[in-house]
Amino acid sequence: MPEATKQQLQTLQQALQEVGLHRRINTDPALLALYDHDVFFQAAHRPLAVLQPRRCDEIGPLVTCAGGSELSIEVRAGGLSYSGGYLPQNATSVILDVSLLNGIDYAHQTTDIVVVEAGATWQQLDDFLHGSGMRPALSAPFSGSVSTIGGAIRQGLPADMHAVLALEIIAADGTVFHTGSLATDALSCSAWRGQGPDLTGLFIGDCGALGILGRAWIKLEPQPLHRRFFACAVNAPDEYLSLLEALAPLPGNYRAYCFDPGRSKNLQTQGFWQQLRTGARVLLGKSNPLQTVQSAGQMFRTLLQWRDTALSGTWGVHVICESHCRQEANALERRAADTAASRGFRRLTTSVAEVLNTRPYSVRGMLGRRYERWLPAHGIFPLAARRKLGATLLKALDDIRRRLGPERVECHMLLINAGRHHVLIEPMFLWDGELYPLHLKHCPQAEQKSPPANHPVSDTEIWEARKDLVALMDSLGAQHVQLGRSYEYLSRLNPVTRRLIRQLKRGVDPGNTLAPGILGLTTKEDA
Ligand SMILES: Cc1cc2nc3c(=O)[nH]c(=O)nc-3n(C[C@H](O)[C@H](O)[C@H](O)COP(=O)(O)OP(=O)(O)OC[C@H]3O[C@@H](n4cnc5c(N)ncnc54)[C@H](O)[C@@H]3O)c2cc1C
Structure with a gap:
């Protein structure tokens, strides 16, 4: 390690000592080796150290100490992305690992808003809500046993981001501020995103360019009272898109997945015991013995279907229809069935849709x-x-x-409706x-x-x-x-919007300390 870099690391250690956070720095070579890549990318530089806050209010001082030592800061949560989003871009980077911040609680005097800390996983939120009849009003990724709600907010999800009501953000200089209705009164997080420009939206999908997420206020919704499942085989993805068009005008919610002939990659990569557990979860979720028997029969027929050569070149479409109103759920299922019948799509058993409905997290x-x-x-x-x-x-x-x-x-190819x-x-x-x-x-x-x-x-x-x-x-x-660092963003913007984003970054992070290069904001001049 060059002498100057060693000096920077020492300055950081000294600064942490002064604020009593010297136990929050980890330079274990095995950890540094684990954090120098994501699911796809290998970083050109290994992080100098990993900073691991144990409370949200430690993020600010840790950031101040790292920034004061002229180190770049990358933030890692579950670490399950493949966009290079948290990987060091230079030889003087530290990683802020928020994965130990797992707190989850209801927001002040509510039971329909939760506050989650930056490292809380989707699985932990599901466990917290177990038995409450509520669920987050946004869909979790398949990786939710390890990946975090915070990571999903910072990267953006294809739909439902209106359920993120307010955020606690730590700026590059270590100061803490809130968005949404918390921007005016720290006690009153209503289910409304707040007055004036939508500051919460600024920190959704920015991949950490504009600040560090400490906590998020997430809207909950009651579990839908009625669910229907539908599945069919189509010959090409464009036929699935025509099914989505038929569903779009109807009220009620639906999630519709389409897997290529390589079949449901996720389900088939699960081990035997994992598949058994998932099957048991589906069966235990049934409200009466008749439904349980029917569902078990469906699962058996699904296994036979996977061996049916007539289906070998087809794409599987699996739809979950949901509503609090029975008629709406029925109408969605009927529309899917009628569309399939009119186009000659073969009906399939609905076990895969039922399994997908149980949120079968698997990494x-x-x-x-x-x-x-x-x-x-x-x-x-x-x-x-x-x-x-x-x-x-x-x-x-x-x-x-x-x-x-x-x-x-x-x-392979997978398609999912995004709203x-x-x-x-x-x-x-x-x-x-x-x-x-x-x-x-x-x-x-x-x-x-x-x-x-x-x-x-x-x-x-x-x-x-x-x-x-x-x-x-x-x-x-x-x-x-x-x-992250894997899709064009800045270069696709028109020049005026590009200038605005650069000015914004410069305003909140003048030293380009946070995630340099993310979103294409590469140089100090960008920031
Ligand atoms: C098997 C598998 C299945 C997957 N399935 C899905 C899926 O169904 N849907 C989907 O959308 N994605 C999926 N993903 C991709 C990935 O898991 C998700 O995008 C997930 O939301 C990333 O969350 P994370 O906690 O792992 O974030 P990380 O990978 O740790 O971070 C992601 C980005 O957010 C930034 N970030 C994270 N936390 C903070 C913070 N507190 N402050 C500032 N910046 C922060 C990081 O710097 C990085 O740029 C899958 C990945 C795998 C490996």
């Missing part, structure tokens, strides 16, 4: 069935733009597969690559994997292929969440 999907590496890319498109969208992307994916060699890379009028399309690559400590930490069974075969495809080739695909999606009008 096993970060690797393929044979522990291949995995990298998805996504685009969010308006349904109105759907003409041949699926076919165009499938062709591009096929070209990539041919270019890289079908024996070296597997390509009522948008769809998220997620092509993904699987290849036989080197595994990192993060993969082995979360999938220890992958230790048994044999080393990559001869001439494996390299991460660089995968990255180039992904870039081509994202450029194509962008040319078709895609928008993205999880921007």
Whole structure:
């Protein structure tokens, strides 16, 4: 380590000593090695140290000490992103690890708003709400057993972000401020986002460029009283999009997933015991013995369906319809069924939809069935733009597969509705690559994997292929969440908006201390 860098680290340690936080710095080489990569990217620089606050009010002083030592700060929560969002960009970076901040409580005098600390996971929130009849009014990612609500807020989710009511933000100089209605009165977080410009929105999807999240106030909603499930097989993703268009005008909520013929990747990568547990959760959720027996029968038929060769080239569509009103839930299911019947889509059993409804968190999907590496890319498109969208992307994916060699890379595609009028399309690559400590930490069974075969495809080739695909999606009008350092943002803005974002960053982080380079804000001049 260069002498000047050593000096900076010592300055940090001294500053922490002075504020009584010297136990919050960790320089264990194994931890630094675990934190120098995410699910896909390997950082060019290892962090100098990891700062681990144990209370939210420690974030401010830790940030002040690191900034005062002229160190860059990256924030890591669950660490399960693949956008390079928390990786050091220079040799003088520390990582602020918020994963120990797991507190969850109801907001002052309410039972329909929770306050979650930056490291609280979706699973912890589900456990907290267990038996209350309530759930967060935004959908959790599949990675929710490890990934955090804070991480999802900072990266953005494709829908439901109106459920984030207020935020506690720590600025680059260590000062703490609140957004939403908390900006005026720290006791009154109403279910309304607050007066004046929407400051909460500024810190959603900014990937940590504008400040550090300490706590978030999240709206809850009652579990819907009525649910219906529907599933069918379609021949191509564009047929699924036509089903979404048919559902969009109806009241009630729905989540509709479409998996390519490679089948439900997530469910099939789960181990036997995990599948059994998930199945048991579905059955235990049934309100009477008849439903339990019917559901068990469906599961058995689903297993048979997976072996049905007539379905082997088809895409599985799995829809969860929800409402507090029985008629609305029924109407959604009926509309899906009528649309499928009129277009000749074959009905499937609904077990997969029922399983998806139990929020089957699993991080096993970060690797393929044979522990291949995995990298998805996504685009969010308006349904109105759907003409041949699926076919165009499938062709591009096929070209990539041919270019890289079908024996070296597997390509898949997953689609999910993003609210009522948008769809998220997620092509993904699987290849036989080197595994990192993060993969082995979360999938220890992958230790048994044999080393990559001869001439494996390299991460660089995968990255180039992904870039081509994202450029194509962008040319078709895609928008993205999880921007981090892996999607174009700044360069896609028109010049006036670009200037505004730069001024904003400069205003809140004049030294470009926080996550330099994130969102394309690369230099001090940007900041
Ligand atoms: C198997 C698997 C399944 C997945 N499924 C989904 C899915 O269904 N839907 C989906 O959207 N994503 C999914 N993801 C991607 C990822 O898990 C999510 O995007 C998740 O929300 C990231 O949260 P995290 O806590 O891991 O954040 P991290 O990876 O730790 O951080 C993400 C970004 O947010 C910033 N950040 C985090 N916390 C803070 C904070 N307190 N202050 C400032 N900045 C902060 C980081 O700097 C980084 O830029 C999946 C990933 C895996 C591996």
